Amino acid sequence: MHRILASIIVLLQFASAVEANSCEIPVPKGEVILVIDGMINVCNEGSGLRLDREMIEALPAREVRTENPWEDGKVAYQGVLMRDLLTFAKANGGTAVVSALNDYRADIPVDDINKYDVILAVRRGGEYLSVRDKGPLFVVFPFSDVPGLASETRYAQSVWQVNRITLK
Ligand SMILES: Nc1nc2c(c(=O)[nH]1)N[C@H]1C(S)=C(S)[C@@H](COP(=O)(O)O)O[C@H]1N2
Numbered sequence: 001m002h003r004i005l006a007s008i009i010v011l012l013q014f015a016s017a018v019e020a021n022s023c024e025i026p027v028p029k030g031e032v033i034l035v036i037d038g039m040i041n042v043c044n045e046g047s048g049l050r051l052d053r054e055m056i057e058a059l060p061a062r063e064v065r066t067e068n069p070w071e072d073g074k075v076a077y078q079g080v081l082m083r084d085l086l087t088f089a090k091a092n093g094g095t096a097v098v099s100a101l102n103d104y105r106a107d108i109p110v111d112d113i114n115k116y117d118v119i120l121a122v123r124r125g126g127e128y129l130s131v132r133d134k135g136p137l138f139v140v141f142p143f144s145d146v147p148g149l150a151s152e153t154r155y156a157q158s159v160w161q162v163n164r165i166t167l168k
């Protein structure tokens, strides 16, 4: 009986060691502002990838200067390419479900994320986006760079106050 118990304990320890080893991304030091989960192949805490602002901004910086229905004239947004985030998360799946603090969510086809230079903006005009100003994270399509990109579908995919991306 004791031997069976001992084997079970060894097995459980092995299983948790394997689980810990598969999480190669460091845990965030700052406040978690984004969770990427679903069909991804990296983790740092639990099954999802939890990211603070510093970890997001460690990816290559990218700026989109664009008009949109919510601002007058062109505005410069700074952040990271959505496809770089998905690559970082070793994402699979065809759809990114982007959710917001207010429980709004929109599906963005991964093909579109690869096709267009759509960013997850962290800053607007160099300043961090506050929750009041569509922050902490805002999906920004390059409307002014790509003729015909502006449409009701894209506006609905322009999720602000983003806090989760789930790959399906
Ligand atoms: N966080 C969040 N993002 C959002 C929404 C929302 O309600 N919450 N509405 C979406 C939709 S359906 C559209 S058309 C655009 C424009 O929303 P507005 O009509 O409130 O300006 O923002 C999109 N992004």
Ligand SMILES: [Mo]
Pocket (backbone or CB within 6 Å): 152, 155, 156
């Ligand atoms: Mo909409």
